[in-house]
Amino acid sequence: MNSFLRKNIVMLVTVLVMAVFLTAAAQGMEKKDFVITLLRGLAVGSITFLVASGFSLIFGLLDVLNLAHGTLFMIGAYMGWTVVVRPDTFVDLLTPLALIVSGFALGDVYPLLASRIRLGLSLRRLLPWALILVSILLFGFILPRYPIAIWDVENYAQSPVTFSFMADSGARLPVMPAAFTEVTMPSAFIGLLLASVIGAFGISLFDSSPRTVRLSWKNFVSIAIALIVAIAGVAFNDNLTAFLYGLSSNWLFFVAVLVATLSGVALGGVMEATLIRPLYSRPIYQLMLTLGMSAIGIEMVRAIWGRPEFVMPKPAFFNGGGEACPATNFADWWANNCSTILILDGRVRVYNEIFIPIVGLVVLISIWILLQRTRLGMIIRAGVQDSQMVEALGINVRRVFTMVFALGVGLASLGGVLAAPSMGLSNLMGESLLLNALIALAIGGLTSYPGAALGSVIVGMIQQFIIKYGQIGIAIPFTEIIFKPTPPLVPASTVMLMVIILLLLPNGLLGKKE
């Protein structure tokens, strides 16, 4: 009872402080500015939440501080951009990506295979490394020769920036389809599949514990899906490309969101199974590994998409204009799909400031339902406290670890693709967002799901209000002075708030005592 009360006091004080802060903020600016700033705060908060919630789920259950989370957010954005601006590149990528993943989809089959192999101890030690080496060599040989129609970062006329610009204005640059010349299609296909299976088998050998494997058709569902995607990618390449080019920008955007999220899920799953899992007993190495992967991810994005920043075109549904815009009522907006609407005379961008917070809310509720109402959620909540006890009940916690890692990365990628049309794409978008998310989690409570949401909204609000006041200035009471917060104050203020809250409440606003 006592702890219940204390928790609510924290909640009450927080709400009170925020109310005071907001009223004070409202006094200093016009109503329309206030509404816009509030909505912008919510929007930034929503994107921050998508990154923070995944990060906190992963940290809570797996005890992994995934410092690559921001980079994965960025990759989601670039993936989504590729689908929208260069669907042909995306279709070309489908087959190799599906094949790379396919080997890992066979996870439960490898222990069975391993139990058939009888080798001396030293050979057994060598085998995984040998297999991984073969796999890397195969990948290294085939992937650079695999034909993918792509932009050219060196040539401005063919650069992502130009393609982006053209796509936004509705025109498409003509593109040359790529063809199999250096390798034949069947050998590339079989080679990649083999490389993936060999590599995944090699990695699975590091875990030598004997297992009772009961194989059923379920073990083959994931690889079947991966293979179907891979085959469809080559067999119907032209049709798929034409189909995507033919889609309206709304549907294309929808496909992009789906693809970015799912590739985040797949990437997260593979990353956990290959890189994170062998290091659970060595957390420091794990931390350094995620940091290293973050750096590698950024370099890869630089190499593939180039350094210049660009913006993903908004779907037409949020990008209309015309006489009736900015819309003043829902009917006008619906009829014209205005990109902006007027709320209290303030121009609000529908995509940035209405759509993104709505998606954030939907995700917030869906994950909450997942956590509170499903068996998986129950296992996650229990595992956050004591994963060993969950395992002692006969539950395969490692599989849940993989799922949660995949889910967390999927959420980050979703955040990335949603942010791409509003924040734009840049090589460092992930790092600044990860910093935001970390501050939000420190404020809200590192492993608390509601805390992630609350902290994210607080961080978003503070930053947006300070930016706004940087433009209009704060009249200091009883003086003539007008104080204008400078841009560096934006990150500084949230860090300061974090420090204050952590001094008062070491576990954050909604965090639990460990």
Place this chain on the structure above:
Amino acid sequence: MENILDVQNIHTFIGQYHILQGVNVRVPKGSIVALLGRNGAGKTTTLKSILGLTPPREGRVVFNGQEVNGMRSFDIASMGIGFVPEHRAIFRDLSVEENLKIAERKKGDYLRKKDFIFDLFPDLKRLIALPGTSLSGGQQQMLAIARALVPDNQLLLIDEPSEGLAPVLIESMMAAIHELSKESTIILVEQNFLVASQLAEYYVIIEEGRSVQDGKMKDLAADKAAIHRFLGAA
């Protein structure tokens, strides 16, 4: 009699510490075997080694004729072993009912076992919607045992069920464990020799990571000198 579990000379390391240095435990089917020993002797580690939570580096653990050492914990547990750890390990973010449901291995386990469980621990029934942490120590202990009863387990590993309980509660706990022993085999770690001697049929004494003596409980109960030497109790 047939042994449901046979622990043969296991050696377990935690970090670089050689904690178990040769433990043997034979558990006849249908019996209660008490693991006795002073604080820090290695009783808990023995239970965890059986389940693979601290996997033994040497020796064998044979459950139902199958060698399980080296297998993953969840696979071992799924073969029909229930674990009631010391300090209970109730999930605090889960309600009492969820604490039971999470232990299901097949859909419907909980519904099938519900009546049996609430007959055994009537108190739990009215607490069903409360969060796991709002329970008293005794109720948490009941819940921890109840959780191990949800799936069809053939062997229960129960670690210090009487720890921190009032005498009245200890008695009802003992009654419950006695009741359970009709259905399943039990390994019981117990510091309270009175409790252990009344419940268990066999005993194994563990001292500094080694099993040093075993036999029938009624022989040990008569041997005051041994009790004093190994357990420090009269």
